[in-house]
Amino acid sequence: MPVSWLxxxxxxxxxxxxxxxxxxxxxxxxxxxxxxGRPFKDLVAEFIRQGLSQVxxxxxxxxxxxxxxAADGLPVFRRDSAVAPQIPSLQELLxxxxxxxxxxxxxRAGFPG
Amino acid sequence: MPASLVDTNVWLAATFEAHPCHxxxxxxxxxxxxxxxxxxxxxxxxxxxxxxxxxAVFRSCGVERATNADAMAALEQWLVLRQVAFVxxxxxxxxxxxxxxxxDQVAPKLWMDAYLAAVAIAGGWRLISFDRDxxxxxxxxxxxxxxxxxA
Numbered sequence: 001m002p003v004s005w006l007x008x009x010x011x012x013x014x015x016x017x018x019x020x021x022x023x024x025x026x027x028x029x030x031x032x033x034x035x036x037g038r039p040f041k042d043l044v045a046e047f048i049r050q051g052l053s054q055v056x057x058x059x060x061x062x063x064x065x066x067x068x069x070a071a072d073g074l075p076v077f078r079r080d081s082a083v084a085p086q087i088p089s090l091q092e093l094l095x096x097x098x099x100x101x102x103x104x105x106x107x108r109a110g111f112p113g
Numbered sequence: 114m115p116a117s118l119v120d121t122n123v124w125l126a127a128t129f130e131a132h133p134c135h136x137x138x139x140x141x142x143x144x145x146x147x148x149x150x151x152x153x154x155x156x157x158x159x160x161x162x163x164x165x166x167x168x169a170v171f172r173s174c175g176v177e178r179a180t181n182a183d184a185m186a187a188l189e190q191w192l193v194l195r196q197v198a199f200v201x202x203x204x205x206x207x208x209x210x211x212x213x214x215x216x217d218q219v220a221p222k223l224w225m226d227a228y229l230a231a232v233a234i235a236g237g238w239r240l241i242s243f244d245r246d247x248x249x250x251x252x253x254x255x256x257x258x259x260x261x262x263x264a
Binding site for chain 2: 049052062064065066067069072073074075076077078079080081083084087088089090091093094096097098100101102104
Protein backbone atom coordinates (compact mmCIF):
# COMPACT_ATOMS: atom_id res chain seq x y z
CA MET A 1 0.00 0.00 0.00
CA PRO A 2 1.61 3.28 -1.06
CA VAL A 3 2.27 5.72 1.72
CA SER A 4 2.50 9.22 0.28
CA TRP A 5 2.84 11.10 3.54
CA LEU A 6 4.37 10.16 6.80
CA UNK A 7 4.07 12.06 10.01
CA UNK A 8 7.24 12.37 11.91
CA UNK A 9 8.71 14.28 14.74
CA UNK A 10 11.57 16.67 14.50
CA UNK A 11 13.44 17.97 17.45
CA UNK A 12 14.59 21.54 16.70
CA UNK A 13 16.53 23.37 19.35
CA UNK A 14 14.69 21.56 22.13
CA UNK A 15 11.37 22.10 20.36
CA UNK A 16 9.41 19.11 19.13
CA UNK A 17 7.36 19.73 16.03
CA UNK A 18 5.28 17.66 13.63
CA UNK A 19 5.45 17.95 9.85
CA UNK A 20 4.38 15.87 6.85
CA UNK A 21 7.03 14.68 4.42
CA UNK A 22 6.92 12.59 1.24
CA UNK A 23 7.81 9.00 2.03
CA UNK A 24 10.65 8.81 -0.48
CA UNK A 25 12.20 12.04 0.78
CA UNK A 26 12.09 10.78 4.34
CA UNK A 27 13.71 7.49 3.36
CA UNK A 28 16.43 9.32 1.43
CA UNK A 29 17.20 11.55 4.39
CA UNK A 30 17.36 8.58 6.76
CA UNK A 31 19.66 6.73 4.39
CA UNK A 32 21.92 9.77 4.18
CA UNK A 33 22.04 10.07 7.99
CA UNK A 34 22.84 6.34 8.24
CA UNK A 35 25.51 6.65 5.57
CA UNK A 36 27.17 9.59 7.31
CA GLY A 37 26.75 8.12 10.78
CA ARG A 38 24.97 11.23 12.04
CA PRO A 39 21.82 11.73 14.08
CA PHE A 40 18.85 12.15 11.76
CA LYS A 41 17.71 15.35 13.47
CA ASP A 42 21.14 16.97 13.02
CA LEU A 43 21.12 16.21 9.32
CA VAL A 44 17.62 17.63 8.85
CA ALA A 45 18.47 20.76 10.83
CA GLU A 46 21.56 21.31 8.71
CA PHE A 47 19.62 20.90 5.46
CA ILE A 48 16.99 23.37 6.58
CA ARG A 49 19.66 25.86 7.58
CA GLN A 50 21.38 25.48 4.20
CA GLY A 51 18.11 25.98 2.37
CA LEU A 52 17.29 29.12 4.31
CA SER A 53 20.73 30.62 3.72
CA GLN A 54 20.43 30.06 -0.02
CA VAL A 55 17.35 32.29 -0.17
CA UNK A 56 19.34 35.37 0.72
CA UNK A 57 22.53 34.15 -0.91
CA UNK A 58 20.87 34.36 -4.32
CA UNK A 59 20.19 38.04 -3.74
CA UNK A 60 23.64 38.55 -2.31
CA UNK A 61 25.21 37.32 -5.51
CA UNK A 62 22.82 39.22 -7.78
CA UNK A 63 24.74 41.49 -10.18
CA UNK A 64 24.71 45.07 -8.97
CA UNK A 65 23.65 44.23 -5.45
CA UNK A 66 25.77 45.82 -2.70
CA UNK A 67 25.01 42.82 -0.50
CA UNK A 68 27.69 40.21 0.08
CA UNK A 69 28.27 37.47 2.57
CA ALA A 70 31.49 38.26 4.41
CA ALA A 71 34.05 35.67 5.38
CA ASP A 72 32.60 35.60 8.90
CA GLY A 73 29.23 34.55 7.46
CA LEU A 74 27.51 37.85 8.19
CA PRO A 75 25.80 39.91 5.49
CA VAL A 76 27.39 43.21 4.54
CA PHE A 77 26.69 46.12 2.23
CA ARG A 78 30.10 46.87 0.75
CA ARG A 79 31.35 50.42 0.53
CA ASP A 80 32.06 52.22 -2.71
CA SER A 81 34.42 54.98 -1.58
CA ALA A 82 33.59 57.01 -4.69
CA VAL A 83 30.01 57.45 -3.43
CA ALA A 84 30.77 58.94 -0.02
CA PRO A 85 34.41 59.74 0.66
CA GLN A 86 33.41 61.33 3.98
CA ILE A 87 31.31 59.10 6.22
CA PRO A 88 29.12 60.95 8.75
CA SER A 89 29.63 60.49 12.46
CA LEU A 90 27.47 58.15 14.50
CA GLN A 91 25.47 61.07 15.89
CA GLU A 92 24.88 62.46 12.40
CA LEU A 93 23.71 59.05 11.21
CA LEU A 94 21.33 58.67 14.17
CA UNK A 95 19.83 62.07 13.35
CA UNK A 96 19.60 61.12 9.67
CA UNK A 97 17.76 57.91 10.58
CA UNK A 98 15.22 59.82 12.64
CA UNK A 99 14.66 62.64 10.14
CA UNK A 100 14.30 60.13 7.30
CA UNK A 101 11.59 58.16 9.06
CA UNK A 102 9.85 61.31 10.30
CA UNK A 103 9.82 62.85 6.81
CA UNK A 104 8.32 59.67 5.32
CA UNK A 105 5.65 59.56 8.01
CA UNK A 106 4.73 63.21 7.41
CA UNK A 107 4.52 62.62 3.67
CA ARG A 108 2.31 59.58 4.22
CA ALA A 109 0.04 61.69 6.40
CA GLY A 110 -0.27 64.29 3.66
CA PHE A 111 1.90 66.96 5.22
CA PRO A 112 4.84 68.53 3.39
CA GLY A 113 8.13 67.03 4.55
CA MET B 114 16.27 32.51 28.22
CA PRO B 115 18.52 35.58 28.08
CA ALA B 116 18.27 37.52 24.85
CA SER B 117 18.80 41.02 23.54
CA LEU B 118 16.44 43.12 21.47
CA VAL B 119 18.61 45.04 19.03
CA ASP B 120 17.86 48.58 17.90
CA THR B 121 17.77 49.42 14.22
CA ASN B 122 20.86 51.62 14.44
CA VAL B 123 22.92 48.61 15.51
CA TRP B 124 21.60 46.44 12.66
CA LEU B 125 22.42 49.24 10.21
CA ALA B 126 25.92 49.60 11.65
CA ALA B 127 26.46 45.85 11.37
CA THR B 128 25.20 45.82 7.79
CA PHE B 129 26.90 48.85 6.23
CA GLU B 130 30.64 48.34 5.91
CA ALA B 131 31.33 52.08 5.95
CA HIS B 132 29.31 52.80 9.07
CA PRO B 133 31.65 54.23 11.74
CA CYS B 134 30.59 51.51 14.20
CA HIS B 135 30.55 48.63 11.71
CA UNK B 136 33.33 46.52 13.21
CA UNK B 137 32.20 47.15 16.75
CA UNK B 138 28.63 46.04 16.00
CA UNK B 139 29.75 42.91 14.15
CA UNK B 140 32.16 41.86 16.87
CA UNK B 141 29.41 42.12 19.46
CA UNK B 142 27.05 40.20 17.22
CA UNK B 143 29.54 37.42 16.62
CA UNK B 144 29.69 36.97 20.39
CA UNK B 145 25.95 36.28 20.56
CA UNK B 146 24.86 32.64 20.81
CA UNK B 147 21.68 30.61 20.17
CA UNK B 148 21.23 30.54 23.95
CA UNK B 149 21.64 34.34 24.21
CA UNK B 150 20.54 35.57 20.80
CA UNK B 151 20.12 38.97 19.21
CA UNK B 152 16.48 39.64 18.43
CA UNK B 153 14.53 41.37 15.70
CA UNK B 154 10.98 42.53 16.30
CA UNK B 155 8.60 43.71 13.59
CA UNK B 156 9.25 47.38 14.40
CA UNK B 157 13.02 47.08 14.00
CA UNK B 158 12.56 45.09 10.81
CA UNK B 159 10.31 47.80 9.41
CA UNK B 160 12.76 50.58 10.29
CA UNK B 161 15.74 48.63 8.98
CA UNK B 162 14.10 47.92 5.64
CA UNK B 163 12.96 51.53 5.21
CA UNK B 164 16.32 53.05 6.14
CA UNK B 165 18.58 50.57 4.37
CA UNK B 166 16.76 51.30 1.10
CA UNK B 167 16.65 55.09 1.54
CA UNK B 168 19.12 56.95 -0.67
CA ALA B 169 20.07 59.52 1.99
CA VAL B 170 21.07 56.70 4.30
CA PHE B 171 22.76 54.22 1.98
CA ARG B 172 24.65 56.91 0.09
CA SER B 173 25.89 58.35 3.40
CA CYS B 174 27.32 54.90 4.04
CA GLY B 175 29.05 54.71 0.70
CA VAL B 176 26.58 52.53 -1.16
CA GLU B 177 25.57 53.59 -4.66
CA ARG B 178 22.17 51.87 -4.67
CA ALA B 179 20.37 49.56 -2.28
CA THR B 180 16.97 48.41 -3.45
CA ASN B 181 14.08 47.08 -1.41
CA ALA B 182 15.12 43.60 -2.56
CA ASP B 183 18.66 44.20 -1.33
CA ALA B 184 17.40 45.32 2.08
CA MET B 185 15.10 42.30 2.39
CA ALA B 186 17.89 39.96 1.33
CA ALA B 187 20.12 41.42 4.02
CA LEU B 188 17.38 40.96 6.62
CA GLU B 189 16.87 37.35 5.54
CA GLN B 190 20.58 36.72 5.83
CA TRP B 191 20.61 38.06 9.39
CA LEU B 192 17.72 35.79 10.28
CA VAL B 193 19.53 32.71 8.98
CA LEU B 194 22.20 33.06 11.63
CA ARG B 195 21.88 30.78 14.62
CA GLN B 196 22.54 33.62 17.06
CA VAL B 197 19.77 35.78 15.56
CA ALA B 198 16.01 35.34 15.98
CA PHE B 199 12.70 37.08 15.36
CA VAL B 200 10.23 37.59 18.20
CA UNK B 201 6.58 38.51 18.14
CA UNK B 202 5.33 41.31 20.37
CA UNK B 203 5.16 39.94 23.92
CA UNK B 204 2.04 40.37 26.06
CA UNK B 205 1.82 43.49 28.18
CA UNK B 206 3.58 45.89 25.81
CA UNK B 207 0.76 48.41 25.67
CA UNK B 208 0.83 49.20 29.37
CA UNK B 209 4.60 49.72 29.36
CA UNK B 210 4.43 51.76 26.15
CA UNK B 211 1.81 54.11 27.55
CA UNK B 212 3.69 54.48 30.80
CA UNK B 213 6.96 55.35 29.03
CA UNK B 214 5.70 57.49 26.16
CA UNK B 215 2.54 59.33 27.17
CA UNK B 216 4.38 62.20 28.81
CA ASP B 217 3.26 65.79 28.94
CA GLN B 218 5.75 66.94 26.32
CA VAL B 219 5.89 67.42 22.55
CA ALA B 220 8.24 64.53 21.88
CA PRO B 221 7.36 62.54 18.72
CA LYS B 222 10.64 60.57 18.74
CA LEU B 223 9.64 59.19 22.10
CA TRP B 224 6.89 56.99 20.62
CA MET B 225 9.23 54.63 18.79
CA ASP B 226 11.93 54.69 21.46
CA ALA B 227 9.37 53.98 24.16
CA TYR B 228 7.83 51.20 22.07
CA LEU B 229 11.17 49.40 21.73
CA ALA B 230 11.85 49.90 25.41
CA ALA B 231 8.37 48.56 26.22
CA VAL B 232 8.91 45.47 24.05
CA ALA B 233 12.22 44.80 25.78
CA ILE B 234 10.76 45.26 29.26
CA ALA B 235 7.67 43.15 28.53
CA GLY B 236 9.77 40.39 26.96
CA GLY B 237 12.35 40.39 29.71
CA TRP B 238 15.09 41.21 27.20
CA ARG B 239 18.02 43.57 27.26
CA LEU B 240 17.98 46.38 24.69
CA ILE B 241 21.12 47.06 22.66
CA SER B 242 21.48 50.46 21.01
CA PHE B 243 23.85 53.27 20.14
CA ASP B 244 21.17 55.82 21.05
CA ARG B 245 21.89 57.40 24.41
CA ASP B 246 18.30 58.64 24.68
CA UNK B 247 17.33 55.16 25.92
CA UNK B 248 19.07 55.87 29.22
CA UNK B 249 15.96 57.78 30.30
CA UNK B 250 14.07 54.46 30.46
CA UNK B 251 16.54 52.68 32.72
CA UNK B 252 14.97 53.94 35.96
CA UNK B 253 11.68 52.54 34.67
CA UNK B 254 12.97 49.01 34.24
CA UNK B 255 14.84 48.96 30.94
CA UNK B 256 17.94 46.74 30.89
CA UNK B 257 20.06 48.73 28.45
CA UNK B 258 23.36 47.85 26.79
CA UNK B 259 24.52 51.13 25.32
CA UNK B 260 27.24 50.48 22.77
CA UNK B 261 30.09 53.00 22.64
CA UNK B 262 30.06 55.36 19.66
CA UNK B 263 33.59 54.47 18.54
CA ALA B 264 34.95 51.04 17.65
